[in-house]
Amino acid sequence: MNTSAPQRWARAERLDADRTAAAVHALTGVRLVVEGPCPGGEVGAAYVRWPDGRRSVLKSRPGARIEELRAGPLAVCGVLGARGYPCPATELALQVDDAVVLVQELLPGTPVEFLDHRGLDRALALNASQAGLLTEHPQVPSVNLYLLDDGPGYCLHEPLRRHGPRGAALERRIRSVGAGCPRLLAGHDVVHMDFHHGNLLAVDGTVTGVIDWDGAGRGDHRFDLVTLRFGLHAKEQPPGVVRRLDDILDALPEEILRPCWAHMSLRMSDWAIRHFAPGEVEHWLDLAEQRL
Template sequence: MTSSPRSWARAERLDAARTVDALHARTGVRLARDGPCPGGQVGAAYVRWPDDHRSVLKWRPHSQAADMEAGPLAVVEALRLAGYPAPATELVAQVGHAVVLVQELLPGTTIDHLDHHSLGQALELNQLQADRLADCPDIPTVEFHLSEDGPGYCLHAPLRRHNRRSAALEHWIAAVGADHPARMVGHDAVHMDFHPGNILTTDGSITGVIDWDGAVRGDRRFDLVTLRFGIHAKEADPGVTQHLDAVLDALPEDILRPIWAHMSLRMVDWAIRHFTPADVEHWLNLAEQRVS
C-alpha cells in the first residue's frame, strides 16, 4: 500500500537538516535530527527536543498551516478527546511553501501481518470514529473523483488506455460516479489511508494510528474499504480477509459502491503510472471483485 493521496500528488523528499534549520529560524525552537523514519516515508524523520524527548518531524510541501489546522489536525484533536490513539501535534509552522509538523512519537511498530486480534481492534477504533465531527461542520469532506480526475491521483485516462480490463473498470467507475454524490457525506472522522503500515502495535495490541495528514470529515466506513485494499498488499492470517469482506458485505450498496470505486481508481491508476504490469493486474484482481 502506498501513502496518502496528498503525498501522491506532491511526492517530494524531506531534507531534515534544512527543515530543522528553517524551523529554528521561523520559531526559535532548536530540534536535533535523530534519523529517518522507517518504511520509506519521504516526508518524516525523528527529532529530539532540548529536553531529549523524541518526536516525529513531518514536512508537507505546497500546503498551508491554516488548512492543516482547520482540517486534518482538527480531526485528530476530536479523536484524541475520545481516547483514540492518534499522535498529539506539538508544533506547527509555515516554512515557505511547506507546513512543518512536529508530532508525538507513539510507541509500537507497524503491522506486517494482520491477525484476527488486530483486525478486531481496528474495527473497534473505526467505531470510535463515528459522529466525532458532528459539531465540526467546517472540517472539509473529500471528493471521490469518480467522474473527473483528482489532483495528481485518481486519473481516469490511464485506465482507459492501459488494457481492456482497466478500461472496463473505468467505465464502471464513471457509471458509479453518475449515480452517487461527488463528495463523501457524513460527520465521522475519516483517516483516508487506514492500512497496516499506519497502524502501530506492541505485544499484539494497537498503540497508535499515524499519518493523518489527509484526514477529513465523512463516513468512517471509507477506512474499512481502505484497510481491505491495504491487506491485499500484505500478509494476513487465514480468515482475516474473509472476516473483513463479511463486514463490507453488510454495508449498504449506496455506501460501499462509491468508496470501492474510488479505491479501485486510486490504486489501479497509481499502479499503471508507477509500477509494473503485474502490479496493475494485482489491483485489478481486487477491484473487479465488487464490480457489478
Template sequence: MNTSARGWGRAERLDADRLADGLYAETGVRLVVEGPCPGGQVGAAYVRWPDGHRSVLKWRPHTKLADFRAGPLAVSEVLRNAGYPCPATELAAQVQHAVVLVQELLPGAKTDRLDHDGLTRALALNQEQAGRLADRPDIPRLDLYLREDGPGYCLHEPLRRHNLRTAALERRVSAAGSDHPEPMAGNDAVHQDFHPGNMLAVDGAITGVIDWDGAGRGDRRFDLVTLRFGLHTQESAPGVTNRLDEILDRMPDDVLRPLWAHMSLRMVDWAIRHFTPAEVEHWLDLAERRAW
C-alpha cells in the same frame, strides 16, 4: 499496505535536515534530526527537541497550513480529545510550499501482519470515529474524485490510456460517480489511509494510529474499504481478510460502491504512473473482485 511499496501520497521525498532548518527559521525551534522512520514513500524522521524528548518530523508538500489546520489537524484533535490513540501535533509551520509537522512519538512499531485480535481492535477504533464531527461543520467533507481528478492522485486519464482493462475500470468509476454525487456523506471522522502500516502495536496490541494527513469528514466505513485494500498487499493471519470481506458484504450497495470505486481508481492510477505493469494487474485483480 506500506506506502513505500504501494504509493498513497505525493512522490516527493522528505529531506529532514532541510526541513528542520526551515522549521528553525520559521519558529526558532532547533530540532536535531536522528534519522528516518521506517517505511513510507514521502517519509518521516525522528527528531530530538532541546529538552531531549523525541518526536516525529513530517511534511505535507504543496499544502497551506490554514487548510491543514482546518481539516486533518482538526480531525485528529477531536479524536484525541475523545481518547482516540492518535498522535498530538507539537509544532506546525509553513515552510515554503509545504506544511512541516512535529508530532508525538507514540509507542509501538508498525504492524506488519494483522491478526484477528488486531482486526478486532481496528474495527473498534473505526467504530469510535462514528459521529465525531457532528458538532464541527467547519471541517470539510472528503471528495472521492469519481468524476474528476484529485490533487495529484485519483487521476482518470492514466486509466483511459493504459489498456482496455483499465479503461473499462475508469468507465465503471465514472458511472459510480454519476450515481453517487460527491462529496462523501456523513459526520464521521475519516482517516483515509487506514491500513496496517499506519497502525502501531506493542506485543500485537494496537497502540496508535498515525498519518492523519488526509483526514476529513465523511463515512467511517471508507476506512474499512481502505483497510481491505491494505490487506491485499500485506500478510495477515488466516481468515482475517475473509472476515473483513464479510463486513463489507453487509454494507449497502449505495455505500460500498462509491468507496470501492475510489480505492480502485486511487490504487490503479498510482500503479500506472509509479510502478510496474505487474502492480497495475495486482490492483485491477482486487478492483474487479466485486461486482460494482
C-alpha cells in the same frame, strides 16, 4: 507496498529532514536534532529530538496551507485526542514557504506488517469509535471521491483509460458509479483516508496508535474499512483475516460500499499503473473488479 496517503503520493520527493529542521530553527528558535528517517511510507518522516530530550516525528506537507490543515486534519486529530483515541498530538505546525511543517507526538510501537485477528478486532473498534465525531465541527471538509474528475496528483482517470481494454472498462465503471452518487462522501464521521495496517502501530501485537492523518476529513467512517481491505491486498495476511473483513464489507449498504470501493479502485489502479511493475497493476485490477 502500502496504500499511502494521497497527499504523499501527489508529491513523491522525500523529506529533507536536515533542511526542514533548519527552517524550524530559523523561524522559531527551536533546534531539533534529526535522528534519522521513520520506517515505511512513500515519502517518509523523520525522528527528531527536542532540546529537552523529548523525541517526536518531523513531517512536511509540500503545497499545503496551514489554514487548511488547521480546519481539516489537525482539527480532526484534536477531536480524536479529546476522546482518548490514540492518534498523535501535533506539537508544532508552521508554514515554511509553500509547505506546512509538522512536529508530532511519537507514539509507542512499530508499524503492523501482518494484521492478525486481534489486530483486526482493535482496528474495527477504533473505526467504529470514529462515528459521529464531527457533527459539531462543520469546518472540517468532506472527503472528495474523485469518481468523475481527477484528484490533486492521485485518483487520475486518464492512466486507466490508456491501460488497455481492462483499465478502460474499469474507468467506465468507476465513472458510472460516480454519476449515480454525490461527489462528496456523506456523513459526519471522522475519515482517516489512509487507514491501512501499515498506519497502525503495535507493541507486542497490541495496537497502540494510528498515524498519518494528513488526509483526514468528514464522511462515513466505513470508508476506512474499504481502505483497510485494499491495504491487506498488498501481501498475504494471517488466515481468515481478509475473509472476516470481506464479510463485513459485504454486509454494508450498497450506497456506501460501491462509491468507496470505486474510489479505492481508482486510487490504487491509477497509482500502480504510474509507479509499479506491470504485474502489480494486474494485482490491483483483480481486486478492483471484485466489487465493480
